[in-house]
Amino acid sequence: MRFIFKTKYSQDINIAKHNGDRFWYSLLVLIMVALPLVLDDFYLGEISYICILSIAGIGLMILSGYTGLASLGHAAFLGVGAYTHAFLLTNGIPFYASIPIVIIVSFLVGAIIGIPILRLTGMYLAIATLALGFIAEHVFIKWEHFTGGNRGLPVPQPEFLGMSFYDSVFFYYVCLVFLIAAMFAAINILRSPTGRAFVAIRDSEIAAQSLGVNLGLYKALSFAISGAFTGLAGALLAHYIGYLAPDIFNIFLSLTLLLLIVVGGMGSLHGTVFGAIFVGFLPQLIAICRDYLPSTIGSQPGLEPMLFGLILVFFILYEPLGIYGRWMKIKLFFELFPTYKRQTFKKQKVFTKSDRV
Amino acid sequence: MQLIQLLIDGIASGCIYGLVALGFVLIYKATETINFAQGDILMLGAFVAYSLIGIMGMDYLTGFALTVLIIAVFGFFLDAVVVRQIIGQPAFATVMLTIGLGFIFRGFASIYWGTDIFSFSTPFSGKITEFNGLIISYVNLSIIIGTAILMSALYFFFTFSKIGVAMRASSENQLAAYYMGIPVKFIFSLIWSISAGVAAVAGVLLAPITLVDTSISLIGLKAFAAAVLGGFGSIPGAIVGGIIIGIVEQLCGTYENYLFEGVREISAYLVLILTLIIYPRGLFSDKAEVKKV
Numbered sequence: 001m002r003f004i005f006k007t008k009y010s011q012d013i014n015i016a017k018h019n020g021d022r023f024w025y026s027l028l029v030l031i032m033v034a035l036p037l038v039l040d041d042f043y044l045g046e047i048s049y050i051c052i053l054s055i056a057g058i059g060l061m062i063l064s065g066y067t068g069l070a071s072l073g074h075a076a077f078l079g080v081g082a083y084t085h086a087f088l089l090t091n092g093i094p095f096y097a098s099i100p101i102v103i104i105v106s107f108l109v110g111a112i113i114g115i116p117i118l119r120l121t122g123m124y125l126a127i128a129t130l131a132l133g134f135i136a137e138h139v140f141i142k143w144e145h146f147t148g149g150n151r152g153l154p155v156p157q158p159e160f161l162g163m164s165f166y167d168s169v170f171f172y173y174v175c176l177v178f179l180i181a182a183m184f185a186a187i188n189i190l191r192s193p194t195g196r197a198f199v200a201i202r203d204s205e206i207a208a209q210s211l212g213v214n215l216g217l218y219k220a221l222s223f224a225i226s227g228a229f230t231g232l233a234g235a236l237l238a239h240y241i242g243y244l245a246p247d248i249f250n251i252f253l254s255l256t257l258l259l260l261i262v263v264g265g266m267g268s269l270h271g272t273v274f275g276a277i278f279v280g281f282l283p284q285l286i287a288i289c290r291d292y293l294p295s296t297i298g299s300q301p302g303l304e305p306m307l308f309g310l311i312l313v314f315f316i317l318y319e320p321l322g323i324y325g326r327w328m329k330i331k332l333f334f335e336l337f338p339t340y341k342r343q344t345f346k347k348q349k350v351f352t353k354s355d356r357v
Numbered sequence: 358m359q360l361i362q363l364l365i366d367g368i369a370s371g372c373i374y375g376l377v378a379l380g381f382v383l384i385y386k387a388t389e390t391i392n393f394a395q396g397d398i399l400m401l402g403a404f405v406a407y408s409l410i411g412i413m414g415m416d417y418l419t420g421f422a423l424t425v426l427i428i429a430v431f432g433f434f435l436d437a438v439v440v441r442q443i444i445g446q447p448a449f450a451t452v453m454l455t456i457g458l459g460f461i462f463r464g465f466a467s468i469y470w471g472t473d474i475f476s477f478s479t480p481f482s483g484k485i486t487e488f489n490g491l492i493i494s495y496v497n498l499s500i501i502i503g504t505a506i507l508m509s510a511l512y513f514f515f516t517f518s519k520i521g522v523a524m525r526a527s528s529e530n531q532l533a534a535y536y537m538g539i540p541v542k543f544i545f546s547l548i549w550s551i552s553a554g555v556a557a558v559a560g561v562l563l564a565p566i567t568l569v570d571t572s573i574s575l576i577g578l579k580a581f582a583a584a585v586l587g588g589f590g591s592i593p594g595a596i597v598g599g600i601i602i603g604i605v606e607q608l609c610g611t612y613e614n615y616l617f618e619g620v621r622e623i624s625a626y627l628v629l630i631l632t633l634i635i636y637p638r639g640l641f642s643d644k645a646e647v648k649k650v
Binding site (some may be wrong): 120138 | 385390391439442443446447448449450452453454456457458459460461462463464465466467468472571578581582585589617618619622623626627629630633634637
């Protein structure tokens with residue numbers, strides 16, 4: 001067990017808590033940078049996709065994991081980001097200018113949507129975001145001038161820094177850089193007063209309000225920031241897919257994002273990456289499952305949603321802290337060996353707030 | 358005349374939304390959780406009815422009754438075995454759990470029954486009656502009458518039967534109900550079973566119109582609009598909300614040219630959002646005031 005000797009107040013908000021952290025995370029970044037030397041194009045593509053999912057996951061994690069607001073329509077932000085980016089690129093705006101515009105647009109869309117619906121709490125919010133997700137999907141279909149409707153919209157792959165997005169190594173590095181930047185931004189938002197206010201709202205709205213947190217403002221801000229991250233992921237996703245069709249941004253994608261943060265671990269940025277790796281490799285996992293099942297069941301298209309649901313239910317019931325929570329438990333087990341107590345991570349029952357009078 | 362015709366069609370589809378919304382409301386009133394899998398239970402009901410009536414060749418009414426019974430028992434165990442474990446967790450967990458359950462049901466249905474579109478014959482299929490130039494199909498009529506019968510049955514059940522009163526008591530105040538010797542857990546599972554049964558009724562009534570396939574579970578999402586409009590927590594509100602949504606949808610479909618293209622498909626969601634923004638209490642809310650931030 002490591003005990004950190006604190007000599008400064010600022011140590012509590014340091015990004016890296018001790019040299020071990022610095023070492024391991026630097027090593028991780030080095031390995032990620034060196035990956036194209038080892039892996040072929042297919043796996044680089046997969047890992048790029050995982051990076052994109054992680055960025056989207058960071059967005060949803062800030063909203064759901066840190067501010068405690070459920071969103072069942074987050075694919076809409078991916079769609080806004082992707083379509084805005086494709087539209088801008090088609091009209092000749094270069095990549096480096098398009099990305100900031102996408103981020104600003106998604107931020108504004110999040111704020112505009114967030115302000116009216118965030119007066120709602122709990123279940124009502126979940127329902128409202130679900131409905132908004134449907135409306136957004138419909139807008140993508142019908143607003144043909146902007147999105148190409150059901151015909152779809154090809155995404156231009158412009159040159160950037162003299163390299164092409166068709167080059168999978170280059171695209172991998174672009175995704176990686178954006179993931180690291182997004183992670184850095186998220187860490188800094190979360191350790192700033194803004195992030196603390198988000199967590200306070202999650203844990204108790206009344207307590208947060210008593211401490212002077214403007215609930216409406218911070219909830220809308222959380223929604224907007226979340227939208228900005230997810231919009232950025234959408235822009236990268238547009239490059240990854242290459243051809244945008246409205247039915248990509250359907251409810252299933254929204255729920256996949258939710259699965260990502262639940263499986264990864266609610267309320268941890270590590271969790272977004274774990275969750276993204278899980279969701280990214282889920283199709284392969286399902287393909288493996290298909291091989292082992294009898295062919296009458298294995299060849300069914302219904303297997304995918306079923307497995308999806310089973311995983312979701314399993315994690316909610318048995319491992320609400322997700323993969324990251326499991327990792328923490330294993331780590332603590334070895335640190336405290338042989339005095340580890342199961343009770344350390346016991347599920348805390350909370351009194352559900354009642355709407356009744 | 359055309360307007361009345363539209364109203365009748367709207368009321369018929371609205372009754373279905375209302376029935377599904379009724380399921381949400383029953384569960385919400387009792388346990389303050391929302392069952393996002395309600396639409397998927399409706400789909401299971403339609404599929405079970407297809408198995409019993411379409412494949413095994415059962416008589417329509419027998420098949421109907423048996424379907425409702427099977428789904429009701431299923432709903433009972435769904436609560437007793439799975440959903441109950443989540444009590445004490447944040448509301449978000451329940452939302453995710455029921456969404457996950459919905460996916461499992463949909464996956465199971467498409468594995469077990471396949472992804473084709475099925476239909477089974479009912480005594481109402483294809484028959485119409487004319488009344489003063491109005492064309493009313495027997496299917497629509499069956500939906501409206503079925504809803505009316507079910508509603509009055511539920512009304513009498515909740516007003517006069519001992520279990521019904523116990524259910525209302527448990528919804529009103531759990532602790533007091535415990536003190537009075539009401540088996541609250543059992544009662545809650547029973548409420549889940551009623552709500553699943555109501556969804557099954559809706560599924561079987563709906564089957565002749567939309568036919569049976571996994572996509573009918575999306576009805577559950579439109580039913581949210583009905584429940585919210587009726588003021589989540591009011592049983593008559595759910596039905597009235599459903600009927601309003603049904604009528605709005607029909608009107609939007611007919612006058613699409615005056616509005617904007619594709620308004621029909623999203624009209625229910627637009628009503629939902631507008632209700633939540635403008636009048637989140639809903640029409641029939643028994644709550645004094647919804648908390649505002």
